[in-house]
Amino acid sequence: MQPSELEQLERSLYTYRMRVTRVIDGDTVEGYLDLGLHLERKLRIRLYGINAPERRGATNVAGCAARDHLARLLSKYGESKVDGYHLLVQTSLDRDDKYGRLLGTLWGAIGGRDLVNLNGRTIEAGPAVPAPESRGR
Numbered sequence: 531m532q533p534s535e536l537e538q539l540e541r542s543l544y545t546y547r548m549r550v551t552r553v554i555d556g557d558t559v560e561g562y563l564d565l566g567l568h569l570e571r572k573l574r575i576r577l578y579g580i581n582a583p584e585r586r587g588a589t590n591v592a593g594c595a596a597r598d599h600l601a602r603l604l605s606k607y608g609e610s611k612v613d614g615y616h617l618l619v620q621t622s623l624d625r626d627d628k629y630g631r632l633l634g635t636l637w638g639a640i641g642g643r644d645l646v647n648l649n650g651r652t653i654e655a656g657p658a659v660p661a662p663e664s665r666g667r
Contacts, residue, residue: 535644535645536639536645544620544621544622545618545619545620545621546563546564546565546618546619546621547563547564547616547617547618548561548562548563548564548575548616548617548618548619548636549561549562549564549570549611549613549614549615549616550604550608550614550615550616550617550636551613551614553597553600553601553604554574554597555582555584555585555593555596555597555600556580556582556583556593556595556596556597556599556600556652556657556658557576557577557580557581557582557596557600557652557658558574558575558576558577558631559574559575559577559600559604559636560572560573560574560575561573561575561614562614563619563632573631573632574629574630574631574632575619575621575631575632575633575634575636576626576627576629576631576632576633576634577600577634577635577636577648577649577652577658578622578633578634578635578649578661579635579649579653579660579661580649580652580653580658580659580660580661581658581659581660581661581662582596582597582600582652582657582658583596583657585597592657595657596652596657596658599652599655599657600648600652600657603638603648603651603652604617604636604638604648606638607638607639607640607646607648608638609639617636617637617638617639617648618636618637618638618639618645619634619635619636619637620634620635620637621633621634622634622635635647635648635649636648636649
């Protein structure tokens, strides 16, 4: 019997279960990473490969729209529970950015089986663009 795409991703290195408790902006979430053995770590994840408008200054309106779009994606594809949205995050080799946020790709599921790349969905919908460091990769 072949493992499902979800089972393969769950077993891969640098993939963790995450409980998202807050959407900071259109490309950053905060929550708890399940490290296994009943250990969790609270941190911020910067969505790898995308760049969303900031929520301050001239891009405030677009930034708020990008944050709201990401929140809607989490409610649609994350497993909603009292303590937040549960999904998977595939980190970029456990690297962080200049602000200390871990870089990662958020994965949600439809019906617990078909994976959806939420970073890609954010770009497809328009509130974010590919980040310069990830173009052409």
